[in-house]
Amino acid sequence: RIVKELSESVMSWNEAVSKYGFPENTLRMWKRNYNEYGVCSRKRGRPRKGGSDGDEERQTVGKREQIAARRDYYLQDVLPRLRGKRDGSSKKKTLRAVGECRRLGIPLRRCLEVLGLSSSTYHFWKSHENEESQKDKKLSEAIRCAQEQNHWAYGSKRMAKWLVSAGFADRLNHKRVERVMGKFDLHARIRRRRYPKNYYLALKENPVELPGNVLARDFIADKPMQKLVTDITYLPTNEGWVYMAAVMDLWNREIVSYRISRHISLELVKDVVSQLGPCRGTLIHSDKGWTYTHPIYIKHLKQLGFRQSMSRKGNCWDNACMENFFGLMKSETIKQSKELLSVDGMIKLIDDYIHWYNNQRIQKKLGYLSPVDFRKLAT
Missing domain, CATH: 1.10.10 (Arc Repressor Mutant, subunit A)
Structure with missing residues (x-):
């Protein structure tokens, strides 16, 4: 089909290269084989010994045509693109291109004419x-x-x-x-780029449609499971970092779901909300971390019936209740320990703390009741 379009002048060589992604030399070879052998492609591999003179002649002609095509490619495409460029990288490309042209039998004078380059400048380079x-x-x-x-x-x-x-x-x-x-591959070996070089530019030019700040710092709820907030925090251990994802009910400040993992992953945040079960109409608020903006997580929330809300970019105060809880938890557990715990020790410490926080730690906002006692009294 490609060769047919080229043969019928439906498109130019450059248009064919842009559309199909094949090098121009490959397209020219296909067209030449099509003109010579028709629909049946040329047999691959080395020709059999004792081939006819016609086969050898065709091979010679084909090789000449291939060299001629490469000459045209360099004279009409490569060298004109380097014309007038004098920066360091272009100098090297120019020298390599001229060297290839000389191997193809193109005179140096012809190359310099196309480049618009004087002989003295070329020899100086x-x-x-x-x-x-x-x-x-x-x-x-x-x-x-x-x-x-x-x-x-x-x-x-x-x-x-x-x-x-x-x-x-x-x-x-x-x-x-x-x-x-x-x-020479001598770049620094720390702080490697997390995302591709053009990631942030592409994100700016093609912004992803994310939920807005529906919560709007209104941290007061009228009933249980009306407004939830969630986030992830890092916990240090003597075996490396572990990560805790938690969900808080703003009605009584109870931690209604949490999980600790060795890795930050979509499964971590999905499992935390899955523990709550279907929640039709419940508002859940988070920051704009990559796990919370991932399409799979957003789809998972919709399947469970949640309404999603997200903090504004770079604004931690929009999720102040969750941030405050994590700071409180660390000050009352990790920062009181003189040594780092193992992963199992950290998990047990957090499990014990969450149980104590929900069932025994009294809060002024709740009339000096614990979150669970406040819920029992209200219901």
Whole structure:
């Protein structure tokens, strides 16, 4: 179908490359094979020994056509795109492109005409190519030594300042340092980017439709299970971090559901709300963490009948009740312990605290009753 469209001039080579994603050389080869062999594709593999002179002649002609196609590709596409560009990366691309053109038998003068480049400039770049490589290699050795001394913690700007202060050079552009660090894989090994480079830009240009701040800091509820708040907090152990997700009922400040896990995952937040069962019309409020904005979690809430509310971006006060509970819990448990507990020890500590908090810890807002006693009295 592609070859047919090209043969009938339905689209140009560039349009075909953009539409189907195949290299132009591949498309040209397909078209050539189609013109020569028809619908039956050319047999793959090395031709049998003792082939006819016609087969050898066709192979020679095909090879010549392939070389001619590559020449056209470089003269009409590659070199024109490099015309007028003089930055460092373009210089290297220009030298590589000219070298490939020379191997294809294109005269140097013809290449320079297409590039709009003088002969003296080209030879100057060529003579300094190896010199620049040696400079980059020397700088890379200094960067590697500096990274080993500084726990591989420096980025390009900090590295440039450190090398100047260490006497490697009087001046050093951080952009050059960045280029060399990328070329020799010498980047810092901490604080790696969590999301792809264009993630935040794409998020800004294509914002996801998320629920608004329906709760609007109205932390007063008239009846049980009318308004819930939820969040995740980190708990330190001697085996690493564990993560606790909890749900609070704003009516009596009771922790109605919680779970502790070794990992932050969708299953963690889904299980916490699943423990509550179907809640038709109940409002549940959270921040805009990745677990709460995930489409699977949002769909799960809708299936259970929840109405979702989310804090404004970067505004922790919109979820103040849950944040306050976590701070209170840590101050009354973890911060009173002199040593880090094991994971099992931490889980037992939190289980005991939640039971005590719900059943025995009195609160002024509840008339000096515990959340469970307040619920029993009201019902």
